[in-house]
Amino acid sequence: MIAVFSKQCTKAVTELDLDYLERGGGTLTVSGAPSIEPSPDSLDLVKVVLLGAPAVGKTSIIQQFVWSDFTEEYLPTERKHTFYPSVIINEHLYEIKITDVPVIPYFPVNSYYEWTHYRFYGLRNATAYILVFDLSNVDTFQYIRTLRDQMVESRDMRNVPVLVVGNKQDLLCSSTPSASSGLQQLAMAESACGDSREKRRNIVNLVRKHWKCGYIECSAKFNWRVIAVFKELMEMIDALEGSSSGRNAEAPSDSAIGGQTHESRCAVA
Template identity: 25%
Template sequence: MELPFIQKKMVLLGDSSVGKSSLVFKFVKDQFFENQEPTIGASFLTKTIRFSTHEVKLQIWDTAGQERYESLAPMYYRGASGAFIVYDISSPPTFQKAKFWIKELLANGESGVIIFLVANKSDLEHKVDSVMASKFCEENGLFYIETSAKTGNNVVPVFEEMAKQFEYTSQSKENEEKVIDLDNNSGEVSGNSGKKCC
């Protein structure tokens, strides 16, 4: 039996070399390249996630992190229902850049855009405090999760959780409390109306 089908656009934003492309390739193709070539402008991939009641086709826009491409970003996040703002957990400057992208997206992105702050490279030494990052999310109504494109930690679950959030919004369930345990407590995403963070 054919399931109901929704299609949603999502975008990845963040500094150069934080692992945006690696996250996408790990999710879509289950591949990881140690020396991933920098994205030029943006790249586009799709993947359909099947749930018991419906399917969600994610249109994933992976943007370049180099400063010279920043002016192009609005072209890619326009119309996006969701966004991963990615930083490198071993690099504090990339966390500051993530804050810039969050501010940019909230000011100029779609109303009600679902934002995940994604702390990538969790297999490396943590130089950005997880408690501080989580508190930042709490204060700004964002989801927070730590991932590793290299090990695969939380990569599939974070994309699946984004797809689930599209289900909630498409069915007007924003006020329904939701708590999701990812990968045997290796990461947790939780939230309720107006506060979507762990």
């Protein structure tokens, strides 16, 4: 069984950047809200970083998972944000540190470049990565393809799960005109949709067969399969933890997962 438990704190507190805690700043106390402390040593802290081209929906995926919330207005991420949901999978408790960072031009080749250009982003010591692209604009896949190549060249990616996520599934061929718009326009639209489907098939083949990475499609706008994104990632991480510790990491037949929503817990089949 897999479940995610909400933290009993306000939305404003969850949005706080806790960089200074990572530098040994101690306990942060906010007026009118409970204190936030670093994870105890008894918990397994899983550091997950989301990366992707501009406007692919990285922040929206996180906000749907944590708050069950979506904003139509596009606001570029200009600073790092961290989120701390807790997850139980196969009776094993994890605390997830989800990091949402501004778009990066390249993955740091070593710790010096990370410190110089991406201080406190935690890019090179992440437990796992979620690489997001826009299904309605498959050209955005090239960005994460380049980042992934740089990762492989600059750090040991063995036992580092990578999940590729195609977001905005709701926009696929949504602009297809009706028959009344003219046969020529309809034919052009159908041709464009066919080209898009072919590109998606090529992407799936590359990710699953050649990269040996997980792949999933979702819609952050309609909260479709957003929970499944983190369910898939945590199962990948738990399988690695199980193989390294020798415990049985076989995926359960009945799984449940929930994000921090308006209720304290939710579960899906």
